[in-house]
Amino acid sequence: MKQPLGVILAGGQATRMGGGDKGRLALGGNTILQHVIDRLEPQVAGMALNANGDPARFADLELPVIPDSLAEFPGPLAGVLAGLDWAAEQGADAIVTAAADTPFFPCDLVPQLLLASEASPHPLALAASGKPGGKLWRQPTFGLWPVALREDLRAALEAGLRKVVIWTDKHDAGQAAFVQSGIDPFFNVNTPEDLEEARRIAGEME
Structure with a gap:
C-alpha cells in the first residue's frame, strides 16, 4: 500500500474553550496546531486540514482545507469522510487522521497503525x-x-451513525496500542486548564 495521506481534524466547535480555533492557541513558542503538523508531516505522503467556516483563516499553513460534507457538525467521522473524499481525488489508498488539539501524539503513529491494520481485511x-x-x-x-x-461510511453517516467505534468494529479494525511512559501521548486541550497543563508539559520537553 502507498504511504497514506494525513488529515488533521479541526472541524469541532471548541465550545469548552469559548469557541474559535483552539489549535491556534500558543504552546511552547508555536501553536497547538503547528505542533500537530510538525509531528504528522514526516509520517505521511501529504496533508490536509479538515475545518469548517472560512478557509482563508488557515492560508498561512499552505495546506488544503477541506470542510465537512455533511451539515450540523455530525462529529469526527464527518471529518474522516471529507478526508477520504479528498484522498480519493489524489489517488491515495488511505488516510491517517490526527486531532488538531492533541500536540504530543506519538511520532511513530502511522507505522504502528499500518502494522495494526495488517490483520484487518x-x-x-x-x-x-x-x-x-x-x-x-x-x-x-x-x-x-x-x-x-x-x-x-457515507451511507452510515447519512443513516445517523455518530459513534466512531461502532463503525470501526463493524469492519474489524485493528488496534495500535501505545503504552504511556510519562505523559499521556493523546492528551488533548479541551479547557483553559488543559491548555495550562499542555504548556507545562511542553516546557518540560524543551
Missing part, C-alpha cells in the same frame, strides 16, 4: 493508549482509514 485501525498493565482506551480521532470504505 482493510487498512483500518485505531490508536489506543493506557498505562502499563492497565486498560487501553481507544482514540477515535487517531486512525488509519481506507478510501475503499468511504461510500460505506
Whole structure:
C-alpha cells in the first residue's frame, strides 16, 4: 500500500474553550496546531486540514482545507469522510487522521497503525493508549482509514451513525496500542486548564 495521506481534524466547535480555533492557541513558542503538523508531516505522503467556516483563516499553513460534507457538525467521522473524499481525488489508498488539539501524539503513529491494520481485511485501525498493565482506551480521532470504505461510511453517516467505534468494529479494525511512559501521548486541550497543563508539559520537553 502507498504511504497514506494525513488529515488533521479541526472541524469541532471548541465550545469548552469559548469557541474559535483552539489549535491556534500558543504552546511552547508555536501553536497547538503547528505542533500537530510538525509531528504528522514526516509520517505521511501529504496533508490536509479538515475545518469548517472560512478557509482563508488557515492560508498561512499552505495546506488544503477541506470542510465537512455533511451539515450540523455530525462529529469526527464527518471529518474522516471529507478526508477520504479528498484522498480519493489524489489517488491515495488511505488516510491517517490526527486531532488538531492533541500536540504530543506519538511520532511513530502511522507505522504502528499500518502494522495494526495488517490483520484487518482493510487498512483500518485505531490508536489506543493506557498505562502499563492497565486498560487501553481507544482514540477515535487517531486512525488509519481506507478510501475503499468511504461510500460505506457515507451511507452510515447519512443513516445517523455518530459513534466512531461502532463503525470501526463493524469492519474489524485493528488496534495500535501505545503504552504511556510519562505523559499521556493523546492528551488533548479541551479547557483553559488543559491548555495550562499542555504548556507545562511542553516546557518540560524543551
